[in-house]
Amino acid sequence: MKSIKIGLIGFGNVGSAIFDVFNRNADLINNRLRVNLKLAAISIRNLDKAKLISDKTITVYPDPFQLIYSDVDIVIEVIGGIDIAKKIVEKAIQNKKHVVTANKELIAIHGKELLQLAKENGVLLLYEAAVGGGIPIIKSLREGLSANKIEWVAGIINGTTNYILTEMQRSRGEFSQALQQAIKKGYAEKDPTFDIEGIDAAHKLAIIASLCFDIDIQYDKVFCEGIANIELKDIDYAKKFGYAIKLLGIAKRRKEGLELRVHPSLVPIDSMIANIDLAMNGILVFGDAVGPTLHYGAGAGGEPTASSILADVMDAVRFNLLGGNNLIRTGSVGTSVSDKRILLIDDTRTSYYLRMRVRDQVGVMADVTQILAAQFISIEAMFQGEPLDSKDRAEVVIITHQTIEKNINTAIMQIENLHVVDGSVKLLRIESLEFS
């Protein structure tokens, strides 16, 4: 049986899980591939951790670049970040190693050039673990649903924010409390900026969109809004109208162009997406032939990520090392993107949730609805709450029918200028997730 060597760079949570899962399932993996796959080298900076590798057949390198220049066939990069990681991936590719990574930031920002480099060097750059943790979503988009024209994708692709939104609802707490709980439970980093501002989800959406629409990975074109300004009362009002609030990554094909956006979204409360709770991920994909499919599982964590990393390693073995042609579609290197305009957020077409604080007096609603009508925005539902603390103020929530976002923005500006409206109008987008 052919012998194939893997080198692992990084030995944190994910790296050590890869080590564990591979050791546990090596027989099964080798039997499935009919090769002798061997974890031959690990790069670990921390010398104490390095001592934990008792298997003397594994070479431990303190310097990742030494590993790259060794005789491994496949390099796994799980150190994260984009500075050293980029250099490692580049050098590995240039040194004709296949590269498997879980690094969504790296792929979102530098994926286009790295995939081009891999193509030039005749090796694979695979990144299943970068999106949806253990869910085989990249493979499903790239291969399983590959005969479809993908119409849209709407996914919960960040576990931290999903945990926080679930926790707010279950414990009836505000965002800051739920965030503290998420940090305490290990679902959020101490600096949670990347997650709560939607940046992590936007990285993943850029990657998903490249496969759905045969475009380059274009993180800079993704609109991104986080969840820090979601209040418990928004969750409660949404529920009153039959919606739950989830941070979604949305990629949608319209005849005018592509929508790529990450933001908190109202989704029908009885939809499957609405019922994906805590740190789980779920990606709803709508293809022209297959219709809707949902791909659900753990979006993060050591072993789920290891599951995807090792699946990519197995793909690299199957498709290439044993004589295959380098044909895994990893993005859309070389595809013309000229006819795939990515729309600005102003051009988004959806329905909206508006919450505002108004003077509790006759005629206010007439003023507001008149402004909406002038922008051709029709109202689906409206709710006026009890008077607020300051007795002469009340809160009004409006659900609109579909319209273009710039019309909503014009209307909001005019509503905020009404002297009977206090402060700013809160806007949230609604996704019907309708299958057509």
Place this chain on the structure above:
Amino acid sequence: MKSIKIGLIGFGNVGSAIFDVFNRNADLINNRLRVNLKLAAISIRNLDKAKLISDKTITVYPDPFQLIYSDVDIVIEVIGGIDIAKKIVEKAIQNKKHVVTANKELIAIHGKELLQLAKENGVLLLYEAAVGGGIPIIKSLREGLSANKIEWVAGIINGTTNYILTEMQRSRGEFSQALQQAIKKGYAEKDPTFDIEGIDAAHKLAIIASLCFDIDIQYDKVFCEGIANIELKDIDYAKKFGYAIKLLGIAKRRKEGLELRVHPSLVPIDSMIANIDLAMNGILVFGDAVGPTLHYGAGAGGEPTASSILADVMDAVRFNLLGGNNLIRTGSVGTSVSDKRILLIDDTRTSYYLRMRVRDQVGVMADVTQILAAQFISIEAMFQGEPLDSKDRAEVVIITHQTIEKNINTAIMQIENLHVVDGSVKLLRIESLEFS
């Protein structure tokens, strides 16, 4: 660009959908594969239908065997059944054509020998469309989750029965009414035996299990029980205890051996599986590294099936025609199965729902519970209904803790022998779907 020819055998609902989807998305498919994939030949028995193919570059053969001996590279078989279909697939393989099929019955019953034949002839036999319609579940098991030891699978893999069970609940009707509705709406065949008796699901489960456990496809070892004896009151009682009733295909790895069974199951009412309604399919897979993943989508229908058929065609192109090695794991040809004993249904270990009709008098429950205790079966919950039509009879429902099925069967025999119990005890199995 290399030119590759497809031949399509069968032009019913699925065949014509394949024709439509391929024609609609040929540019996209060819761009993704960077080949010139061409639907070159179709075999249609019905001469009137054959006239509908106006594209003169497509050769129409009335005889499928003529198509097989033409110069196509890949043969799609979608005529169904197992007699002619088997001969077609065999001849195509022997004639060095890759074969893609949606024929679950053929693969479940003859898959082992056909896969062996394909291996000997150096071609692929692919069958994504045979399980879960458009859901890429075969690919996920074979590749995406391939580094996992799969612990168990529980899936709604038959749309007809899921539609009937949903309809019974929504319309508060009995099985026979819901079946009529399913036939009327086109979700059930006029002879619905294969679906309602669980045979179709058992075919699919045998295929799933072969990939999960690296065993041969062994349809004859799958325990199979249909839904015809589910009454509306079972659905109502189940709900009282927090369960919904679904026809599940279950494959489970236990240290004693493998459980392979299809039967109506009580599942927690707030689980995702419980909320997969109408004709949709969903397969919950639990892998040792990835944890739980759910794969949801349309389990039948022309275009969803075409989506999977064409994905397989694209795999055949990617992995083989362009110089790849024949390495798609299509079952487990050649794997030793000696240590994978498939358990009898008597050895199943789960918890149970028991419904019985008893005389409404003091001491009856003591008799029943004593019998259960003697078989070491502990009771989780019990419910005694209002007296039935014949005033001196009442219905009792018992939910047990986990036990081995033969103990339950012994207890049921003894309970049925009690003179205070009328008729037979109804048994349904419960699946906790717990993630451990």
